Amino acid sequence: MPSLPELGIYFSLLLFIIGLFGVMLRKNLIFMMLSVEIMLNAANLAFISASSMTHTMDGQVIMFFVMAVAACEAGVGLALIISLYRAKSSVEIDDLRILRG
Amino acid sequence: MITQISFLIMGVLAVFLSVLMITRKWPVTAAMILIIVMMLLAGMYGLLGAHFSAVSQIIVYAGAIMVVFVFVIMLLNLPPAELRYGRLTISELVLISLGFIMALFLGTKVGQGYLIANLSSNTLVNARPPYYPDAMNENVKNVSALMFTDYLWAFELISFLILVAIIGAIVIAKKAKVSDAKSS
Secondary structure (H helix, E strand, O other), X not given: OOOHHHHHHHHHHHHHHHHXXXXXXXXXXXXXXXXXXXXXXXXXXXXXXXXXXXXXXXXXXXXXXXXXXXXHHHHHHHHHXXXXXXXXXXXXXXXXXXXXX | OHHHHHXXXXXXXXXXXXXXXXXXXXXXXXXXXHHHHHHHHHHHHHHOOOHHHHHHHHHHHHHHHHXXXXXXXXXXXXXXXXXXXXXXXXXXXXXXXXXXXXXXXXXXXXXXXXHHHHHXXXXXXXXXXXXXXXXHHHXXXXXXXXXOOOOHHHHHHHHHHHHHHHHHHHHHXXXXXXXXXXXX
């Protein structure tokens, strides 16, 4: 049986791929942002696993920074979704083609 | 052995629930499922010895970020999303498989040896306080000591980033025209 940090790396790989498929397959902005949260969490799990693997604390500090960046991302992204919904009354990306070339 | 089994159960549940999440129709259901995934991940962090990260995962992610998500979904009163899936291109599939191979490399013994050789042989790393998976007090103390010495500059920059994000969110989400607000 693989060690605990090694299992953590494998699970973070699976979670990251699920989040990536969620971003690329769904056409709804809310679902895309939730999938980005899954990807950030997978990266955090990989950081914690590497931190536990190398017996250093750096991974945990970086995980704290990633969490702060995710909070900023959620705030600004949800504000953007609210203003887009006010303009177009939809959060489907097929309806939001204002910036097309 | 019991820690490994509970870690496996939590991980499999987290993966299963996140697959369930990206295939839901209702956004509120997906957000609620994601809260459970966050809590399972917090348990995994605790088993890995990162107690500070486990607690802040529950407080910040499940308690703050997801509440904002649920609040916005309920504010917009969104209809169920149709499950119209897009299509993946060849280049996207190639990128995904490359990432898969890289992460698999990091998970194997070779990758572990690479990580340990490149991180632990550094004298700066060895000069730091050691890692104690069993002592909770030591974990918080060591993380905060590292955060306020080596990563102090990054910590201050993060606080500035949060300030900018707050101002940006207010500017983006407020009413676009001042005349509408006056007339109403």
